[in-house]
Amino acid sequence: MRVLVTGGMGFIGSETVIALLEAGFEPVIADNLSNSKEKVLDRIETLTGKRPPFYKVDCCDEGEFRKVFEKEHIDAVIHFAGLKAVGESVVKPLEYYKNNLDSTFTLLSLMREFGVKNIIFSSSATVYGVPTHMPLVETDPTGGATNPYGMTKVMIERILTDFQKANPEFNVILLRYFNPIGAHPSGLLGEDPNGIPNNLMPYISQVSVGKLKQLKIYGDDYPTPDGTGVRDYIHVLDLAEGHVASLRKFADKPGLEIYNLGTGKGTSVLELVHAFEEANGIKIPYIIGPRRAGDVAENYANCDKAKKELGWEARFSIVDACRDSYNFQKKNPNGI
Numbered sequence: 001m002r003v004l005v006t007g008g009m010g011f012i013g014s015e016t017v018i019a020l021l022e023a024g025f026e027p028v029i030a031d032n033l034s035n036s037k038e039k040v041l042d043r044i045e046t047l048t049g050k051r052p053p054f055y056k057v058d059c060c061d062e063g064e065f066r067k068v069f070e071k072e073h074i075d076a077v078i079h080f081a082g083l084k085a086v087g088e089s090v091v092k093p094l095e096y097y098k099n100n101l102d103s104t105f106t107l108l109s110l111m112r113e114f115g116v117k118n119i120i121f122s123s124s125a126t127v128y129g130v131p132t133h134m135p136l137v138e139t140d141p142t143g144g145a146t147n148p149y150g151m152t153k154v155m156i157e158r159i160l161t162d163f164q165k166a167n168p169e170f171n172v173i174l175l176r177y178f179n180p181i182g183a184h185p186s187g188l189l190g191e192d193p194n195g196i197p198n199n200l201m202p203y204i205s206q207v208s209v210g211k212l213k214q215l216k217i218y219g220d221d222y223p224t225p226d227g228t229g230v231r232d233y234i235h236v237l238d239l240a241e242g243h244v245a246s247l248r249k250f251a252d253k254p255g256l257e258i259y260n261l262g263t264g265k266g267t268s269v270l271e272l273v274h275a276f277e278e279a280n281g282i283k284i285p286y287i288i289g290p291r292r293a294g295d296v297a298e299n300y301a302n303c304d305k306a307k308k309e310l311g312w313e314a315r316f317s318i319v320d321a322c323r324d325s326y327n328f329q330k331k332n333p334n335g336i
Contacts, residue, residue, distance in 0.1 A: 001026065002072060002075045003027050003028065003074070003076045003247065004027075004028050004076070005017055005030070005077075006059050007031055007082065008027065008031055008052075009029060010035060010080060012177075012180055012239055013031070013078075013080040014040050015184060015189060015239070016243045018240065019240035020243070021044075025244070025247065028074065029052055029054045030055045030057050031056065032058040032081075039336050040189065040336060041054050043189055044189075046188060047188060060099065060103045060106055062109070065110060066110060069113070069116070074116045075118065077116060077118065078120045078122070079122055081103050082100040082103060085198035086150070086294050086295070087293065089147050089150075089152075090293045090294050096148045097152060101156065104156050104159060112167070118171045120243060120247065121156060122175060123174045123175055124150065125177065125178045126145050126147065126153055127157060128140055129144025129296075131296065137260070138305055149294075150294070160174065160256075161256060164256045165256075171250050171256075173259065174258045175259055176301075178233070178260070178262035178263075178300065179200075179232055179262075181318075181321045181325060183236065183327065184237070184328070185237075187327045187332070188331075189336075190205075190332070191325070192335045200269060204272070204273060204276050205326060208276070214285040215284055215285065216286070216287055216289045217289065218289055218290065218291055218292035219292070221291070224268055229297060229298065230299070230300065231269075232263055233272060233318055234262050234263050235317075237316060238261075238315055242259070242261040242310070245311060248310075249309070257309070259303075259305055259310065260301040260305065261301070261303065263300075264302060267318055273286060275318045276322040280326045282326075
């Protein structure tokens with residue numbers, strides 16, 4: 001199966017490309033490199049012995065994107081491409097809505113034109129909004145996302161749902177990620193954001209090697225055991241394997257399916273900091289700042305459906321992820 005991976009040079013995308021190659025799939029990468037680097041392709045080749053086709057293309061540019069479909073025989077798509085920083089989306093809502101929705105419209109139009117009938121969408125737990133209970137299950141209500149980034153995920157889920165209903169020969173799998181962390185155990189690939197990180201683990205990692213002075217924790221007055229936000233942190237390798245399992249599901253012609261991908265356990269910001277310290281034998285200096293716009297107190301998953309229907313469950317621990325993140329940062333103090 002030839003799989004187009006949009007945003008395939010990014011943190012999750014690149015690990016998924018490796019998992020696809022190792023599982024015998026044929027990935028094709030499309031990425032505009034707005035938040036990734038072309039050197040990632042060299043590292044994928046180093047790790048797998050294979051160099052998948054790569055197209056530097058913006059998924060919003062229909063003319064250029066069409067060339068990928070014309071040249072490659074695509075059987076399925078994994079759609080990662082999109083802007084993804086919660087805080088930035090609050091400041092730049094127009095850019096987020098335009099980029100994330102336009103890229104999806106363009107992709108679906110081309111899929112329909114070229115007869116590509118299988119898509120996995122990189123969604124997010126943010127679609128659940130402010131939760132009323134824990135853990136979250138796939139049938140819980142969505143639509144109350146607390147930030148523009150989350151609302152783009154809500155909107156795209158609705159677009160894909162309506163599109164599949166109108167085109168029942170299409171198969172759509174919505175994967176609601178919780179909080180991906182970790183890195184490839186080799187240290188060759190990991191989360192490598194431009195500028196000051198928006199996500200917690202790369203922020204901790206950069207503090208650990210002295211690139212940043214201290215960690216800023218956004219709020220310690222949430223209604224949680226230690227006052228800091230609680231999230232479901234999942235190792236990126238587990239997340240990548242979730243995509244492989246989802247691709248195999250297409251053989252059943254599932255129509256539309258939704259799966260949570262997480263560990264099923266909540267970990268607070270301070271607990272993650274302490275796990276990082278213990279895993280790597282170092283101290284992480286931190287300060288407490290005000291809450292960040294768009295954040296919720298806690299968010300973690302029930303993943304029973306993915307285990308039952310995909311045969312997938314998370315295997316790696318928080319300690320594994322902390323160790324792998326530090327290893328990547330030590331080997332790449334200035335990024336890839």
